[in-house]
Amino acid sequence: MFRQVNRLVFQAVLIGGLGLLLQAAQAPVEMVKVPAGVFTPQFSPRPGQKDFQVKSFWLDARPVNRAEFLEFVRKYPQWRRSQVPPLFQEGNYLADWQGDLSLPLPSQEVKQPELQAVTGVSWMAARAYCDAQKKRLPKLLEWEYAADETDPEKLSWYSLVGIGIPVQAGVAAPNQKGIYDLHHMYEWVDDFNQVIMTNDSREGAEKDNQLFCGNSGSATDRMNYAAFTRYAFWSSLHPSYTLKNLGFRCARDL
């Protein structure tokens, strides 16, 4: 008798808990309309051109959190940790989760792990997620434009040692464009692998041709070490990489 009650209670709690989780995930992510503008990126994707017109676009106000990603893998089992082939994730995909459908446990430092930004996801998985929301990953130029920051105080994350726990999405103060949680982790962009091309395609775009030795001749702002670091970081990635520090947010055309 008690066992049955216990089981019922347990199931009720479980359902209730899941319901709460789904609530957190289901509230649609607020998107910010990033206004059109002209932007000078740290490294130009087009030799000879320094300034670029960025069209207005929608950007998630905060990175995708674990609860949302859980809902996604629940709906699309091929994206569960045990199902994704090595081609799409090189290992450590959602490594901090307890299982295909169970998040990390709460801890002293992290009371609500479901509200932390999801990390350890590959580009393929991030793309699939944004697709499923009828969105897309932001382009590199869009991301850099929306996240543009030169105040060294706000960029200290890049030079501080130790990764820090994944950011609780949507909590830290937003930037002037109303975007949260920038510069507390790395984020995927749609065209990350187009970073830094050589001028001469005959050379074969050797990965670091412009990057290596900093090629500060072509960098826009030599003081902005955070921008250097981000470009170097993106250039070192492969679509299957899953890193502790690397999450994402989605964008949408107007």
Added chain:
Amino acid sequence: MKKIFLLGLVCLLTAMPALAEDHSHHHPTSLQGEKPTGKSLYWLGGQWKTHQNQKLELKSLKGKPVVLAMLYTSCKAVCPLILEDVKAIEKGLASADRAKTQFVIVSFDPERDTPSVLADYAQKHGIRASNWKFLHGTSKHVSELGALLGVRFQPNAQGDFIHSNQITLLNVEGEVAYQRPDLKEPLTIILEKLKANLPVSHPHQH
């Protein structure tokens, strides 16, 4: 034999629910036979079209090695050299082995390189053999293929592309067996790898 059939059936059935509500094109649209190996490129889905205007799924390439390059037809300088190198690789094979290899050229300019444009291009370069395929895909799948292979292409203001010049060898499973990084490396290296990856017997038909 029965086991394989059953396995295939099970795979198909498990794939069904995913198929039903899937908006992402990121998994094979149907799983007949075995699943691709973990690192096979054939996990990549998408509706591709050949220069002969036939629909193609990448996984249909399984069973024979593939020499793959990405280019665009309006390219004046470097792409013809890439194409010549791929032709040279074919010529480096014994004639019996040529039929056992597939040569796949993917355009990263799908807007302009429609299947008929690709057909003209193939003809202009004297390519008629059935083991050659020039592929047109959606920009989403083309960018994924490029990203997975590390092939970089970036349009410039004039509508030309700056791009890298790899030639990739896929083995019979569709896994990357070797990548020639640029136009400078001698072709002998990728050719040797290709020879080592030729199927030993006739590949079974799909």
Added chain:
Amino acid sequence: MRKHIHSKIFGSLLLTTALGTGLLGIPNTAQAQETSYQLANAALANLPVENAILTTPPMVPPAIKRKTPAKVIVELEVQEFIGNLADGVQYNFWSFGGSVPGKFIRVREGDRVEFHLKNHPDNKSPHNIDLHAVTGPGGGAKATMTAPGHETQFTFQALNPGLYIYHCAAPPVPMHIANGMYGLILVEPKEGLKPVDKEYYVVQGDFYTKGNFGEPGLQPFDMQRGIDEHPSYVLFNGSVGSMVGEKAITAKKGETVRLFVGNGGPNLISSFHVIGEIFDLVYTEGGSLANKNVQTTLVPAGGSAIVEFKVDVPGNFILVDHSIFRTFNKGTLGILNVSGDAQADVFTGQQSDKVYQAQPMHKPVATTPATPPDQKLMETGKNLFVANCSACHQTDGAGMPGVFPPLAKSDYLMADKARSIGIALKGHSGQLLVNGKTYDGVMPAMTHLNDDQLASILTYIRNSWGNKGDAVTPAEVKAVRAQQK
């Protein structure tokens, strides 16, 4: 042309060499390249394999005993950590192997080094490595751009012997280096290095923190300081006191000591000196040229030097950068402690200290009232006048009627001192009224004469041939000169 080369490659595979080259008339380079690639592979296959012994500074791996090349496997892990720059001062260090400088790598000329670079998954930044011992693009930097949680590999042949810096070259490069990403790789010459008793590893580096030297707490990196080349710390082996007290490097009297000295920079050049010692041998810049009897040797940023000396006398011998403010105010100090008995025939130490009686040093200086122009000044002025002015104004100051005005008893000259100085400086053209007569000529500017010289000339002319004036001082000339600018 390319088509031919390609068919040439396949031609030589399938046909005889003679037929291939003869038929197409192409030189053998493509074939030679292919053959050497195969040969290289074959040679590599037969080399014995060993794992490199890597050491933390100031220790150095043991000398290489083998006389033939080997394939040496080096595994180096990048670690980002918070460490002490000085007591109470912490810094975000980026390192090769958990120390600044990073691990010491020792290989032999001709070795094939299979290099594995690992970037710990907890690190923030991508990293790579440029070893100056590598002949190849980027010194390895291109081949080793590594994301956190990944490992890259490349192989190089150590073609040249010498002591080489290695450092990270990920952007922004100066910041990666400034944070401590450097170390040394020694490629021993084929014949090996002469055996010595002690070998040590010392690398100087400049550090750029927001706070000044000694300011406590976790100090962030300061990019502007780095650009301005204004370090707050200049250190041996990454921290103040890294080789002091218990951590001093040691030797016994009579031993030979070899220091492998590097300079990671990022900016400063070092004037490396050991107080109380002379370098018997210096392999300048870590190369093959040996200089002897050197007191202070330059170590370029991104460079090295090997110094060898015999310690003949016991005591503490201080390693410094002789750009000496750095040693005393920014921490560039290390100690070599030599134990043993006194060696009086080389150095006695202080032998006596007694009172010294001497003559008063400073004679009182008599202050004199302002005097009329003294003989010396007049003489100098006269000589200069004759040389520079008498051609026009004549030695008796009479000038030339209508053209060059007289200086003797000249009302124009004596009326306005500053004006006269001005003319001497700038010259003059156009009409002048002197002593009631008009003169119209051109006087060139005396630009070749300095303030002292002009002062003496003007003093002379204002006190000769009946002119009675006072001296003109160099300061007065300078003032007018300044006004004219």
